[in-house]
Structures are given as C-alpha cells and as structure tokens.
Amino acid sequence: MSETAIRHDFSAEPVSNVTGYRAFTAGSFRFSRDEYFATIEWPKGRHQMPVDAFLRALMRDIAWGFFYGTVNFDAVFGTTNLYGQVDMFAGRYNDSYRAAGLDWQERFEASELMPLFKEMISDWTNDGYDPFAAPQETDAPWGRKNGGNDAAVTRQRVTARRMVGLPGDTQPRTDESGYPVNRMFADVPQDAPLVEAEPGFEDQVCAYNLFAYLSRSDVTWNPSVCSVLEDSLYCPTTEEFILPIEHGNDRVEWFMQLSDEITWDVKDKETGKPRAKVTMRAGDIAAMPADIRHQGYSSKRSMLLVWENASNAIPEMIQRGEAPVTPVQF
Amino acid sequence: MRAAQHASAARHSAVAAGDEETPLAGGGYTTVFGALNDYRKGHIEIIDDDPKNYVFSNVFEIAETCAPYERVVAGKNFDYVIEAGRAERDSPWFTNAHDEFVLCMDGEIEVRLIKPEAPLLAPDARGAHLAGAAPAGAKMGRLVLRRGHQGLLPKGCAYQFSAARPSVFTIQTVLGPVSVEKWADICIGGGQ
Structure with a gap:
C-alpha cells in the first residue's frame, strides 16, 4: 500500500x-x-x-x-x-x-x-x-x-529570540505598528508593567504586557514564540472557531489556558477513535499525550499558551520509541 | 466504549460577568481571566482514556492551596517546567544560572533584581536555587507586574518577589532544588 x-x-x-x-x-x-x-x-x-x-x-x-x-x-x-x-x-x-x-x-x-x-x-x-x-x-x-x-x-510566524520587548528583539504590538486590539479583546487592559532599570542593565531588566500583546494578534490558531529558555518555548496564540487541523502529537505538548475557554476533542492518533473531551478554562494547564490527536473549539476568541520543547534530541527519541507518551506518572 | 463521565466538577462558581454563555455584554465581549479568589476550573469528559494522562490542574487552585512562594510544578516537559504559586509579602532570594520568565496571572508582584558580585552558582546549575540573604551586588532594577505581564529573570541574577496582597505567578524555568512536585495533589485523577 x-x-x-x-x-x-x-x-x-x-x-x-x-x-x-x-x-x-x-x-x-x-x-x-x-x-x-x-x-x-x-x-x-x-x-x-x-x-x-x-x-x-x-x-x-x-x-x-x-x-x-x-x-x-x-x-x-x-x-x-x-x-x-x-x-x-x-x-x-x-x-x-x-x-x-x-x-x-x-x-x-x-x-x-x-x-x-x-x-x-x-x-x-x-x-x-x-x-x-x-x-x-x-x-x-x-x-x-x-x-x-x-x-x-505569506505572513511570517513571529519568533522572539529571548523575550518580547527586549532591545533588539520582537517588540510589543501597537496601533502604530499595525496591530489594533481585536474586537473580542476590546476589554483587555493595555497597561504596561513598571520597569526601572539601573544604568547598564537596560538590556536585562525588561517586562511587557503579554495579554495586551495577544489581544492584538491578527491571526488565529498560529502560535508565536514569546519567550525562550533554551529549548523551552512559550508559544502563545489566540484562538477563535475551530483549530483547522487535528494535530497528531509525536511528543507531549502542554497547554495553559490564559483566558476564556477551549474544548478539545481528543482522539486516538492511529485510529481516530474518540478518547476524551477536555474543557480548559482560564488558569487550567494540561498535557496532550504523545499518542493522541486533538482539535480545539473556541466560541469566543481566547488566549492559549502552547508550551513546546524544541529539542533536536526528541525526533531521535521518537524514532527509537524512547519518547514518553505522558510527561509524568503519579 | 464506556459512557462519558466527568472526571472533575468545577470547584468554583462563575468568574467575571456573563461567562455561562458566549459573553456578550452591551454589544461587546467579556474576556474571562482567572483570579485567586475567582476562577472556574475546567474538566475532562472521559470516553476511553485515563484522566491522569492529561496531568490537568489549575494554577489558581494551586496558588490557593500552596504555601506562599512554594514553587509547585504544574507543567513538566523533560527537565523544563512551569511552576505556579502564590506571591504574598516578601519571598526568599532566588538565583539562577539560566534565564527564567515570570508571568503574573493575578494581583501585583514586585520583582527586585540584583547582579551578585560573584556568581552564586556553577554555570551548569539547573533551575532556581535559594540565594540566602540579599546577596551583595549591584542593583539591576525592579519590575512591577500586574495581570498578564511577563518579566525576565535574567541568567545569573538574584531576585526577590514581593506582593502587598496575595497574587499568582507562573515561572518558565527548569526543574531545580526549589521545585515542588506533588502531582497527585493537584491533578485531576490524583487527589482531585
């Protein structure tokens, strides 16, 4: 075949x-x-x-x-x-x-x-x-x-090298840069954090408003990298309507719901048979196992933190069958 | 195939106004964020699975039940973790040998940053470590974070959190000596 x-x-x-x-x-x-x-x-x-x-x-x-x-x-x-x-x-x-x-x-x-x-x-x-x-x-x-x-x-995925807002890195979105607040996030505060950097530390003392940044995203279901700790990538995204694909995981993937609500249909990766429905609300954090496929539904535009491990070692672990299906046992 | 069952029920009543249906207030939309005293946990409807596979918890519930500045691991991907906890008054001083990133989920958290005179950790040290009393060194500056603000805890610094009222944080970091793993206590299918 x-x-x-x-x-x-x-x-x-x-x-x-x-x-x-x-x-x-x-x-x-x-x-x-x-x-x-x-x-x-x-x-x-x-x-x-x-x-x-x-x-x-x-x-x-x-x-x-x-x-x-x-x-x-x-x-x-x-x-x-x-x-x-x-x-x-x-x-x-x-x-x-x-x-x-x-x-x-x-x-x-x-x-x-x-x-x-x-x-x-x-x-x-x-x-x-x-x-x-x-x-x-x-x-x-x-x-x-x-x-x-x-x-x-032909939009390019936005990828911060260290963190949004740092000098020389991806900058916060503004009206002036062409990113107005989305209609469903009109109530999201746009305040900036207080940042007081002593002379010489301006490139290390930094913060920005992530929720305001997300409220101005012009795309749905398209994560952008906002902070990078080695291979640990925070990839938040805004979600409305349906994830256009059923994503079949080959590694554990984590979600933290930052606002509102998404329901995930979870099916077996190989067969497509339903396994669970996972409803995530603000503050919920959960893992998608490595042997499933998932598709999300978001009635109101919501903020989702997708947390990825981009280690180059993982594909080899997957090929050897050594990548864990679930992240922890308890 | 077993009948669907709820693995967990919501613990708290509704959060911000109009959350039972698609929020429409005055022709607009209401964005629902969580708060320490006002969150509504989701749930898993099991069809043919084990709820433990999803390692499902809620950072506000964790913050509500943990000790101040207990850094509870809520997400783990090999040795990378997301820690969650409650900020309340002053924290111990922490230090690191790699970047960390703190995200304020509720309330207001001040972050004080110092550049120690000499490195407090070996270059390959992983995760956050206690730094003892305020280390000698140069003041780098400070951040005041409110809901949704993400701040850098730069590699090699010492830092202290302070919150006038209970607030909630998450930290993108690496599993380390101050990380607390208690999955059965926080996750659906464990003690939940």
Missing part, C-alpha cells in the same frame, strides 16, 4: 478554463479545487473537503513548517513531519480506510514539498479571503478565481 521511496515529482497544471484555478500534483497525489471544494486524488481513492477548511489547514501546515508530528487536514488526508522529510497520506490514520486497504502514503523531501504547498495556497486563495482569520473576520473563499491575497498567506 504505502511507498517509502522519496518522490521528487511535482507539477502544476495549466489554469482551468472553467474555474481559473490550477491543479497540482505531488508524487501520485493530485490536488484540484472548484468553486466549493478541494479534491484530493490518489491511486486508490478520491476525497473532497470544503475549500475553506482545506485552505485553513494548508495554511497552518505551511506556516508551521509541517509542525510537530501529524497534521490531519481532516479524518482522511494529512502530512506527518519526519524532520527533513514529510509523509503525505490518505486514510493512513483512519481505521476504516486501513481495514479496507484504501490508505496511501508517499514520502517527500520537506524542502521540495513546501514550495508546491505555497504555490497552491497562493493560487487557490481569492482576494479578500484570509485563511489565518476567524470566519467572521474574513470574506468567503468560494467561487471562481478572483485575484489573490499573498499578503495574508
């Missing part, structure tokens, strides 16, 4: 005379879109997704560099990051497809697959549609080809 050889064949087909969009191929996977759907074809099957859901998922896969572990666009299609290489699959993590022998998986160099994904989202995103935005904050993606929105789909 699955091919493990590296595929290097990619193509972009001519513009469709009907829809105005191009179709793309990666190995034996073919991607096309029409006015409402993205269609994925592979040697054993064909799958459709609403194009808004597909573009939101594709946008995260691009922005996160294939992320940690598996990015399930839905219950059928997705990618798995092998850190340098990427598996693209259909039905691989779906019990029914597996049982029927309809699953398919091919491997690519990440550096070769990424340009195709970027070309696809650029071509398939119409003027006014922003796949990073909450549905209430963007135009619809439907219809035939109508311009583009490269300014939105």
Whole structure:
C-alpha cells in the first residue's frame, strides 16, 4: 500500500478554463479545487473537503513548517513531519480506510514539498479571503478565481529570540505598528508593567504586557514564540472557531489556558477513535499525550499558551520509541 | 466504549460577568481571566482514556492551596517546567544560572533584581536555587507586574518577589532544588 521511496515529482497544471484555478500534483497525489471544494486524488481513492477548511489547514501546515508530528487536514488526508522529510497520506490514520486497504502514503523531501504547498495556497486563495482569520473576520473563499491575497498567506510566524520587548528583539504590538486590539479583546487592559532599570542593565531588566500583546494578534490558531529558555518555548496564540487541523502529537505538548475557554476533542492518533473531551478554562494547564490527536473549539476568541520543547534530541527519541507518551506518572 | 463521565466538577462558581454563555455584554465581549479568589476550573469528559494522562490542574487552585512562594510544578516537559504559586509579602532570594520568565496571572508582584558580585552558582546549575540573604551586588532594577505581564529573570541574577496582597505567578524555568512536585495533589485523577 504505502511507498517509502522519496518522490521528487511535482507539477502544476495549466489554469482551468472553467474555474481559473490550477491543479497540482505531488508524487501520485493530485490536488484540484472548484468553486466549493478541494479534491484530493490518489491511486486508490478520491476525497473532497470544503475549500475553506482545506485552505485553513494548508495554511497552518505551511506556516508551521509541517509542525510537530501529524497534521490531519481532516479524518482522511494529512502530512506527518519526519524532520527533513514529510509523509503525505490518505486514510493512513483512519481505521476504516486501513481495514479496507484504501490508505496511501508517499514520502517527500520537506524542502521540495513546501514550495508546491505555497504555490497552491497562493493560487487557490481569492482576494479578500484570509485563511489565518476567524470566519467572521474574513470574506468567503468560494467561487471562481478572483485575484489573490499573498499578503495574508505569506505572513511570517513571529519568533522572539529571548523575550518580547527586549532591545533588539520582537517588540510589543501597537496601533502604530499595525496591530489594533481585536474586537473580542476590546476589554483587555493595555497597561504596561513598571520597569526601572539601573544604568547598564537596560538590556536585562525588561517586562511587557503579554495579554495586551495577544489581544492584538491578527491571526488565529498560529502560535508565536514569546519567550525562550533554551529549548523551552512559550508559544502563545489566540484562538477563535475551530483549530483547522487535528494535530497528531509525536511528543507531549502542554497547554495553559490564559483566558476564556477551549474544548478539545481528543482522539486516538492511529485510529481516530474518540478518547476524551477536555474543557480548559482560564488558569487550567494540561498535557496532550504523545499518542493522541486533538482539535480545539473556541466560541469566543481566547488566549492559549502552547508550551513546546524544541529539542533536536526528541525526533531521535521518537524514532527509537524512547519518547514518553505522558510527561509524568503519579 | 464506556459512557462519558466527568472526571472533575468545577470547584468554583462563575468568574467575571456573563461567562455561562458566549459573553456578550452591551454589544461587546467579556474576556474571562482567572483570579485567586475567582476562577472556574475546567474538566475532562472521559470516553476511553485515563484522566491522569492529561496531568490537568489549575494554577489558581494551586496558588490557593500552596504555601506562599512554594514553587509547585504544574507543567513538566523533560527537565523544563512551569511552576505556579502564590506571591504574598516578601519571598526568599532566588538565583539562577539560566534565564527564567515570570508571568503574573493575578494581583501585583514586585520583582527586585540584583547582579551578585560573584556568581552564586556553577554555570551548569539547573533551575532556581535559594540565594540566602540579599546577596551583595549591584542593583539591576525592579519590575512591577500586574495581570498578564511577563518579566525576565535574567541568567545569573538574584531576585526577590514581593506582593502587598496575595497574587499568582507562573515561572518558565527548569526543574531545580526549589521545585515542588506533588502531582497527585493537584491533578485531576490524583487527589482531585
């Protein structure tokens, strides 16, 4: 069923005379879109997704560099990051497809697959549609080809080197820098901490208002790095509507809910069978085990701290089966 | 498949106004933050799992029940940790050999920073350590943090927290000698 050889064949087909969009191929996977759907074809099957859901998922896969572990666009299609290489699959993590022998998986160099994904989202995103935005904050993606929105789909993930606000590092967001307070965070205090640095210590005595910083985020479900302790990364983000993917963990991932509420649907990573629903409110902190997939729902825009361990040793531990599934035993 | 069950019930009543439904007040939205005396813990509905797998706790509940400045480990990822606790009056002096970051979750916390005359720890020391009485050294400055403010506790400094009223902090750091692990006491599925 699955091919493990590296595929290097990619193509972009001519513009469709009907829809105005191009179709793309990666190995034996073919991607096309029409006015409402993205269609994925592979040697054993064909799958459709609403194009808004597909573009939101594709946008995260691009922005996160294939992320940690598996990015399930839905219950059928997705990618798995092998850190340098990427598996693209259909039905691989779906019990029914597996049982029927309809699953398919091919491997690519990440550096070769990424340009195709970027070309696809650029071509398939119409003027006014922003796949990073909450549905209430963007135009619809439907219809035939109508311009583009490269300014939105080429945003760079914000990554502080040490901490937001330090001299020479990422700076707090302001109206002047193009980051107004989001409509759902209009009540979040914008006060600054008191910082009194003695002469010579201005580059070490530093603080900023993280909640104000998050209230001005212009994207959803897209963590940015705000403080860095070696491989320990605080990656807070603002969440509204649905996490566009089901994230299949290959390592433990921690969440601390900073405001409001998110409910997480947790399923088995391999089979997709439901395991739990985790409702997190302000102040709650919890781990996502390394053998699950999760998808969050946030009715009101909320602030979530995603805490990651970016150690280069972890992928090797995962390959050796030595990475822990849960962070502690008690 | 077992029937869904609640692994924990909420301990506290509602927090800020209008939190039972999508908050809409006067045509706007109400952002719900937690506070030491006003938080509403979430829960796990188990379908086919063990609630312990989620190591689920709440930093306000931890702060409510721990001793002042007890640095309770609420998150652990290999040797990296998130500690949570309650600031109340003056803390001991702490020191470190790597950066740490403190986030005020409720109240107001002053952070006093000193650059010791000589390093108090070996360069490879991990986590926060007690620094004894106020170390001799240069004053680096101070921070006053309120809810949502994140401050740097820079590598090699000595620091002291002070809070006029009980406040809540979390710290991004490394497991060290002042870290307190008591998972069964704080997590759903343990003593919760």
